[in-house]
Amino acid sequence: MKKGKIFVISGPAGVGKGSVLKKLLETRENVFISVSATTRLPRAGEEDGVHYHFLDVDTFHKWIAQDAFLEYAEYVGNFYGTPRRFVDEALEKGQDVILEIDVRGAEQIAQKRPEAVLVFIAPPSWEELERRLVQRGTESPEKIEKRLLRARVECRTASTYHYFVINDTIENAAKELNAIMTAEHCRSMERMEVISGS
């Protein structure tokens, strides 16, 4: 059976990655959204195994030692990581796997899985990103300032990404992401072997 592909989705906090992915799933089948592990505490409404695998710091370090993460990083005092096993199981089943991770995580994936496709979701403007972060209302003004600064750095270092999607509207961004996934499945020479071999 045809194996799935890994798509890394990055972009500044507040850019709307979650909404774009939700929209994508309305039109695209055979997609597995990887659930990250983290040592940070659940926010209101977040469920273990759904939004994150919530781990204590000791367990997280044990998983690192067991090479159980495809990538991991520390961010604002907490650890985040992508459990390897669920990703590989989905790929074997022919599902495309989406990893919603940050720029440093993406670099680790690019090294370990060079065939992974890296997509950066950018805001239409800085003003719009700030507006979205404030509207989300989950963080203090200081944290928002910190996130905006980090977002500017991220956008400047995003040249390793293969694709850039501007989230002007969720519909457009999801349509472009969908097109990227369809197009990437047309890249493989596997397709030609079907016909050349016959």
Add this chain to the structure above:
Amino acid sequence: MKKGKIFVISGPAGVGKGSVLKKLLETRENVFISVSATTRLPRAGEEDGVHYHFLDVDTFHKWIAQDAFLEYAEYVGNFYGTPRRFVDEALEKGQDVILEIDVRGAEQIAQKRPEAVLVFIAPPSWEELERRLVQRGTESPEKIEKRLLRARVECRTASTYHYFVINDTIENAAKELNAIMTAEHCRSMERMEVISGS
């Protein structure tokens, strides 16, 4: 204004390139289909300037001397070429340009315009390609045999292409080509300069 991109579409005769492009134009705007110049005689129903620019051999050679072709080749005793001017005018207007040309033409384009995107349209099987060629009914059994042989060689040398679209159904193939064009417009770092610069 954002410049358009060149998409080269190749594939064996009878694979259905024309039908796929016609379908594509139903859903996608801002596309210019390049009209080739040729020294071959018009088939029934073919119009000058619409299906081909029909040139005599002397004029074709004059255009070669004037570097007026982006690519040209001789095929079964006739010359075929892509007039450069119309392509560049469309690109400047922000239109994507589709060149329906053969493998040798594609190689010339890849050298002169390395940013061009190369798409190979393949039949789902050799049996199906033969069926389509026979059904088209424009050629003798000998010519069909020749075309089939050529098609096999083309498919084997298609590794320079960026994408492979299997024309199982016209709808699927047009959808994939459309996705490839959308995705390729997400590749450019120009997009990031909009946001990074602000």
